[in-house]
Amino acid sequence: MKGLFITFEGPDGAGKTTQVALLAEYLKELGFEYITTREPGGTLIGNQIRQILLEPSYHELKGQTEILLYAASRAQLVHEIILPALEKGKIVLCDRYIDASIAYQAYGLGIDRKIVEEINRFASSNLKPDRTYLLDIKPELGRKRLIERNQKNKKHLDRIEQKDILYHQRVYQGFMDLAKEEPNRIIKINADQPVLQIFEKIKSDFHFFLQSRLMKGELSL
Numbered sequence: 001m002k003g004l005f006i007t008f009e010g011p012d013g014a015g016k017t018t019q020v021a022l023l024a025e026y027l028k029e030l031g032f033e034y035i036t037t038r039e040p041g042g043t044l045i046g047n048q049i050r051q052i053l054l055e056p057s058y059h060e061l062k063g064q065t066e067i068l069l070y071a072a073s074r075a076q077l078v079h080e081i082i083l084p085a086l087e088k089g090k091i092v093l094c095d096r097y098i099d100a101s102i103a104y105q106a107y108g109l110g111i112d113r114k115i116v117e118e119i120n121r122f123a124s125s126n127l128k129p130d131r132t133y134l135l136d137i138k139p140e141l142g143r144k145r146l147i148e149r150n151q152k153n154k155k156h157l158d159r160i161e162q163k164d165i166l167y168h169q170r171v172y173q174g175f176m177d178l179a180k181e182e183p184n185r186i187i188k189i190n191a192d193q194p195v196l197q198i199f200e201k202i203k204s205d206f207h208f209f210l211q212s213r214l215m216k217g218e219l220s221l
């Protein structure tokens with residue numbers, strides 16, 4: 001039987017990675033079998049693609065190339081890691097997925113959404129998340145957090161993070177539109193609050209979601 005595919009999305013600096021780790025810790029306590037992964041990357045091949053995508057000096061990278069590289073990393077991750085885990089009945093927690101390509105490449109770069117969707121349908125063999133937690137933070141605040149975090153960790157902004165605020169506002173709009181279109185899958189959570197308060201919201205939704213799936217008999221974990 002199939003497991004569960006849960007994704008986390010949001011503007012840069014929203015704090016997804018922390019929430020993925022908290023939910024993973026919680027699943028461990030409950031005794032569920034799970035894996036965590038991230039995009040772009042999550043595989044040996046995907047991590048090499050990630051390096052190209054995020055290298056701050058690659059200003060010449062074209063939009064078409066960017067879409068295809070995100071999709072290539074995703075294709076590898078879906079087929080090498082995610083689908084086999086789901087087939088074993090595991091819960092898969094993934095830091096970003098196709099919604100990010102709709103927000104960052106279609107809305108952000110202004111590339112036809114239908115094309116981005118079609119490429120990703122192929123790349124993912126049409127695998128869709130069962131549930132998505134969208135951490136809602138205004139791009140201005142996300143950026144501020146990122147800069148503070150990077151100063152602390154002595155890191156530089158990557159190629160995508162370096163893009164101007166107008167780009168990040170379009171990305172934000174993309175996420176908001178997606179949440180409106182698919183309210184049954186995408187759960188929007190205010191990320192401008194303490195980490196543990198955000199996690200409480202995720203945890204309570206996750207419980208509700210798990211119960212409803214178990215009751216409908218759509219899941220056996």
Ligand code: TYD
Binds near residue numbers: 012096097101
């Ligand atoms: P992410 O791993 O979330 O950043 P961080 O290293 O801070 O945790 O994602 C890296 C960047 O890639 C981020 O700016 C969003 C961007 N991205 C896209 O533009 N399209 C995509 O399809 C994905 C998955 C990520």
